[in-house]
Amino acid sequence: xxxxxxxxxIMGPKEAKKWMEKAVQEAxxxxxxxxxxxxxxxxxxxxxxxxxxxxxxxxIDQIVARMAQVEFPTVKQHLAKRxxxxxxxxxxxxxxxxxxxxxxxxxxxxxxxVYQRRGGNMAAVLANTQEIVAKTRRGSRWxxxxxxxxxxxxxxxxxxxxxxALEEISIPKGAQWLK
Amino acid sequence: xxxVSTSVHERVEFLLDHLxxxxxxxxxxxxxxxxxxxxxxxxxxxxxxxxxxxxHELEEYAAKGLLDGSxxxxxxxxxxxxxxxxxxxxxxxxx
Numbered sequence: 001x002x003x004x005x006x007x008x009x010i011m012g013p014k015e016a017k018k019w020m021e022k023a024v025q026e027a028x029x030x031x032x033x034x035x036x037x038x039x040x041x042x043x044x045x046x047x048x049x050x051x052x053x054x055x056x057x058x059x060i061d062q063i064v065a066r067m068a069q070v071e072f073p074t075v076k077q078h079l080a081k082r083x084x085x086x087x088x089x090x091x092x093x094x095x096x097x098x099x100x101x102x103x104x105x106x107x108x109x110x111x112x113x114v115y116q117r118r119g120g121n122m123a124a125v126l127a128n129t130q131e132i133v134a135k136t137r138r139g140s141r142w143x144x145x146x147x148x149x150x151x152x153x154x155x156x157x158x159x160x161x162x163x164x165a166l167e168e169i170s171i172p173k174g175a176q177w178l179k
Numbered sequence: 180x181x182x183v184s185t186s187v188h189e190r191v192e193f194l195l196d197h198l199x200x201x202x203x204x205x206x207x208x209x210x211x212x213x214x215x216x217x218x219x220x221x222x223x224x225x226x227x228x229x230x231x232x233x234x235h236e237l238e239e240y241a242a243k244g245l246l247d248g249s250x251x252x253x254x255x256x257x258x259x260x261x262x263x264x265x266x267x268x269x270x271x272x273x274x
Binding site for chain 2: 141
């Protein structure tokens with residue numbers, strides 16, 4: 001990833017890999033990073049992606065609730081990038097950024113999509129930035145859409161950023177919009 | 180060239196350095212990305228959305244004539260890289 005690439009540049013590839021694995025393991029309760037999350041909701045997400053089968057309203061609610069509770073191991077690094085991008089103001093605290101992402105996930109008007117990225121099973125939320133991020137925390141180049149990407153394989157948030165349009169996000173073909 | 184504030188000049192410097200590096204790295208990353216941890220791979224691909232946002236920001240500065248001679252040269256280099264490596268990025272983002 002770009003963050004890890006930066007780490008690779010600074011720390012060398014071995015140290016950067018070790019650091020990333022440690023962060024992911026800590027967030028997943030010490031389980032080996034290579035293992036799939038055994039959480040029942042993560043299994044549902046994987047099944048929906050792999051079978052393209054039907055999903056109930058209650059299961060959608062469970063996915064949303066799960067995504068809003070999980071850790072974001074690289075929140076600090078991602079917030080630094082979002083400040084660099086001028087999407088959030090410089091004074092934004094990690095807790096505020098994370099709260100914004102979780103508010104997006106729980107927002108009643110947000111859209112929910114599941115898809116495969118690099119062979120991994122993903123769920124993501126797309127919300128209206130103006131409804132989520134307080135005006136005082138929006139950077140000078142804030143964007144209208146707020147996107148949060150979740151790994152149903154590891155049970156962690158992977159990324160959270162603003163985008164100018166859905167087409168800019170490049171959600172892969174075969175994605176299923178659940179709401 | 181229009182009168183440019185120090186902050187805009189520095190921002191353009193950052194954007195050029197960062198974007199040229201990102202686009203230059205694409206061929207090597209396409210060769211290596213399968214060896215990375217899954218989450219690293221996903222994050223790398225997802226993060227290209229804000230990276231493209233930075234490129235649009237730079238385009239705006241260029242369109243307003245806010246780049247100096249050296250910056251215009253590097254901007255032309257960036258545009259060549261974007262044109263050359265765009266198919267790599269599209270493959271990665273579709274995966």
